[in-house]
Amino acid sequence: MVQILDPTDEREPVQRQLAGRPEALVGTIGLLDISKPRGDVLIDRIEERLREEAPAVAIKRYAKPTYTKPAPDNLRQQIKKECDFVIEALAD
Amino acid sequence: MNPPGAFTLSDDQGTAHHFPNHTPTLLAFVKEDCETCDLTLPLIEAIHQAAGTGVDVVAIAQGSADIPVLRDRHHLTMPMLDDAGLDVSYEADLDTVPSLFLYDADGHCRFQTYGFDKDQWQELTTATMQMAANSQAAPSINWDALPNLKPGCGARNVDPDVAVRLAARKSGGLRARVIDIGAHDDVHEFLFDQGFTDGLAVVPPTAERVWRMLQGTKRDPQEVVAEVPPNLAPATVEKIAINAVMAGAKPEYLPVILTAVEAACTDEFNIHGVLGTTWVSGPVIVVNGPIRHRLGMNMKMNVLGQGNRANSTIGRALQLVIRNVGGGRPGEVDRAAQGGPHKVGFCFPEWEERSPWEPLHVERGFAPSDSTVTLFAGNGPQPVADQRSRNAASLVASFALSLETHWHRKLRNLGEVMVVVSPEHVDTIAASGWSKDQVRRHIQTAIARPARDVLGDEDCAEGVPSALAGDDLDRKLPKFRDDSMINLVVAGGEAGMFSVILGGWASGPGGSISTTRKIEE
Numbered sequence: 001m002v003q004i005l006d007p008t009d010e011r012e013p014v015q016r017q018l019a020g021r022p023e024a025l026v027g028t029i030g031l032l033d034i035s036k037p038r039g040d041v042l043i044d045r046i047e048e049r050l051r052e053e054a055p056a057v058a059i060k061r062y063a064k065p066t067y068t069k070p071a072p073d074n075l076r077q078q079i080k081k082e083c084d085f086v087i088e089a090l091a092d
Numbered sequence: 093m094n095p096p097g098a099f100t101l102s103d104d105q106g107t108a109h110h111f112p113n114h115t116p117t118l119l120a121f122v123k124e125d126c127e128t129c130d131l132t133l134p135l136i137e138a139i140h141q142a143a144g145t146g147v148d149v150v151a152i153a154q155g156s157a158d159i160p161v162l163r164d165r166h167h168l169t170m171p172m173l174d175d176a177g178l179d180v181s182y183e184a185d186l187d188t189v190p191s192l193f194l195y196d197a198d199g200h201c202r203f204q205t206y207g208f209d210k211d212q213w214q215e216l217t218t219a220t221m222q223m224a225a226n227s228q229a230a231p232s233i234n235w236d237a238l239p240n241l242k243p244g245c246g247a248r249n250v251d252p253d254v255a256v257r258l259a260a261r262k263s264g265g266l267r268a269r270v271i272d273i274g275a276h277d278d279v280h281e282f283l284f285d286q287g288f289t290d291g292l293a294v295v296p297p298t299a300e301r302v303w304r305m306l307q308g309t310k311r312d313p314q315e316v317v318a319e320v321p322p323n324l325a326p327a328t329v330e331k332i333a334i335n336a337v338m339a340g341a342k343p344e345y346l347p348v349i350l351t352a353v354e355a356a357c358t359d360e361f362n363i364h365g366v367l368g369t370t371w372v373s374g375p376v377i378v379v380n381g382p383i384r385h386r387l388g389m390n391m392k393m394n395v396l397g398q399g400n401r402a403n404s405t406i407g408r409a410l411q412l413v414i415r416n417v418g419g420g421r422p423g424e425v426d427r428a429a430q431g432g433p434h435k436v437g438f439c440f441p442e443w444e445e446r447s448p449w450e451p452l453h454v455e456r457g458f459a460p461s462d463s464t465v466t467l468f469a470g471n472g473p474q475p476v477a478d479q480r481s482r483n484a485a486s487l488v489a490s491f492a493l494s495l496e497t498h499w500h501r502k503l504r505n506l507g508e509v510m511v512v513v514s515p516e517h518v519d520t521i522a523a524s525g526w527s528k529d530q531v532r533r534h535i536q537t538a539i540a541r542p543a544r545d546v547l548g549d550e551d552c553a554e555g556v557p558s559a560l561a562g563d564d565l566d567r568k569l570p571k572f573r574d575d576s577m578i579n580l581v582v583a584g585g586e587a588g589m590f591s592v593i594l595g596g597w598a599s600g601p602g603g604s605i606s607t608t609r610k611i612e613e
Contacts, residue, residue: 002279004297006269007288007334007416009325014271014286 027084028058036067039091046087067091095193095201096184101152101173104159109150109173112199116223117148118216121181121191124158126245128208132190133166135213135233139220140170142231146224154181154189154248181249182258188244194220207244210235253300260303265313268330270299283338288416290408290436294338305333308343309350309613317350318357320418321364322425327353327417332409335416339409339437345387345402348465349409351611352377352439355467356410361607366469366597367420370427373597373604374435375414376470376510377407378581380453381463383611384441391443393585396473396512396592407437432472440583446515447582448522455528456608463611468510468579469604471595474498478517479589484524487517488531491591492538495578496571498595502546502555504569507599508577508606512592514584532575540568573599579606 006014031047033039047059062079064071079086096119100110111117120136122129133151140149149170153159156176163172175181184191194203194216203219205212217231249258260266273282279296283289295301306313306329313330320327329350336349356363356375366373379389390400398404414420422431444451444460453464476494481487491511499506513521521531544565548555556569572578577599584592597604 001275002273002296003299004271004273004279004283005266005299005302005330005334006271007297007331007338007412009323009331009417009419010269011323011325014269 022084025054025057025085028060028082030060030062030079030083030086032071032079032086032088033061033063034067034088034090035064036091039067039089042089042091043087046089093185093187093191093204093206094183095195095204096180098199099180099183101175101180103171103173104156104163107171109171111150112195113148114197115148116146116197116220117150117195118143118220119193119195120149120151121154121175121184121186121189121247122151122158122162123154123189123245123248124161126189128242128244129162129190130165131238131242132208132213133162133168135217135231135238136190136192137166137168137170138231138233139217142229143220143224144229147220149220152180154178178249178254178258181247182262186247187250189247190244191247192216194223196223208239208242210238210240256300256304260299263303263313265306266299266302266330267314267328268302268334287421288338290411290415292436294412295340297334297337301337302330302333305337305341305343305346306330308333308346311350318354320353320357320413321367321420323417323419325417325419327357327413331417332413335412336405336409338416339405339412340401341405341409342387342401345406345409347611347613348377348379348383348387348402348406348463349413351609352406352410352465352467353413355465355607355609356414358607360605361467361469362604363414363418363420364425366604367414367418367426369597370429371597372428372430372432372471373469373595374428374432374438374471375407375410376434376468376594377410377439378452378466378468378510379406379439379441379463380444380451380458380466381611382461383463383613384444389441391441391446391583395440395443395583395585396438403439403441404437407439409437410439411435411437434470434472438470440512442581443515443583447513447518449518449528449580449582452579452581453608458608458610463613464608465611466606466608468508468594468606469597469599470510471597473512473592473594476511476591476593477589478591481520484521484526484531485534487520488526488534489538491531491593492535492571495535495593496539498571498593500554502548502552504541504546504556504571505560505573506571506577506596507573507603508579508596509572510579510581510594510596510606512584512594513580513582514588514591515582515586516589517591518582528580529575531580532578535578536570536572536575540570542566543569 031043151172159172188206191206311329316326387402389402478490543561546556
């Protein structure tokens, strides 16, 4: 493990920060299946619940080509462009 | 080398040995890849066997893996302690193995020797046997078969990479928060993700590198050099060293960088304003004095360009300090509408030896033998071509006409600029015997315009406001507030009848005043 010394004034924690949380659920939600077995089961169920509880929200489905590798650039760019939120489902 | 004080080390059986322990003791520091250790370990073993319980004879190996190898190679029965962390070796400031230290029962060192000097080893053997109160049982050593002298080998704790790591760990002077980068994280990607870089790759600031950087100054790592805007965060020597490592600087550049940070954060230079303006300026560092040569700075061809480590990294280090310590980031407090590549870092030395004039720092009251930094809130290079002038008046008129467009051709009463005069151009000026002041005066008179020519009008609304122009529209308005606003330095390649203007920002108490500080080494 590499250790480095903090170059800043140390007023911010080093941990990765969570993205900002929007106040209202509006716009488009992307549902990303990582292509691991039964991920689609979970995603289908989430979609069903979202359609019941947030009918105004648009839903788009995406899938990674394989769960063994990071999402390809163009897929990440596409989700970023088309969605306001994304839910990524792990599986098994 | 100092005789080691108290320590506890484990042997290869995992048993902890405490020293001192009220028994006479002979400590022998050894390592596996050392012929002199190979020569002497059988002697140490013979002393161990002859001394019996009267003296603890103990080998201290400078690595765990050395112990089984040496034990097998020399059939050793004495205890072998593991100084794998090299802590005891470091404390003893060991530089040679074998190193032997003989202590009496009270823990006082009575004899020490390094390498193999036969006379000394015989003395050591006798002293040890006397301490063992067993001087009759001489160890079985065939002294005649041994050479008179065989120097030792370098101790492992002084291997260059090991020494730096040990010193960094031991110095205690480093107080910055340690950040662990996960084994699966790419170090460089992590540094980008954390926002620590200026958009270019940086050198990861490990404790070893920072420690090495700190060797470039005698200043205490915790000394606060400046409070860096916009957050007014204290920049210690250590924090600046961390950013200097990231910028790619060498330890010998550190005094320049420290002084540049100090100068940038003065009220006169006002880095807060330089940072916060929507204008294009950034801190430009001009280095004067003997340090230019020691750092191998480029003051000749491509002086304002890329390719020289000192030129490139000193300016960058200052910008990284502003970014990381001060929190001044583009789009946040850095409000530059466009900025420019000069804001990655802009530092160059004056070619004093090529100039007929006093260098910048001497004009400002420093001795020629002083090394200084001058911070100037400057813009990117604007070249001036003049390949035809053969006397100062004509050439300086070219400078003036080019300077007239600074900010806007019709704007007047402006603040500081800097002209980087090329060698060929300065030769032309020198041939006419002009001083810097004559150059400044000529620039001012050559482009002083009647107020009516520089008023904002229907063709171009920008220009001098009529309130400033006054009633007499024939009155000539100078371009610059006064002659001293024109800074002149000499630098650049021997060929090329081109000089460079570095425009400036708002000068004066409400803006930035160029600031020179002596570099304390």
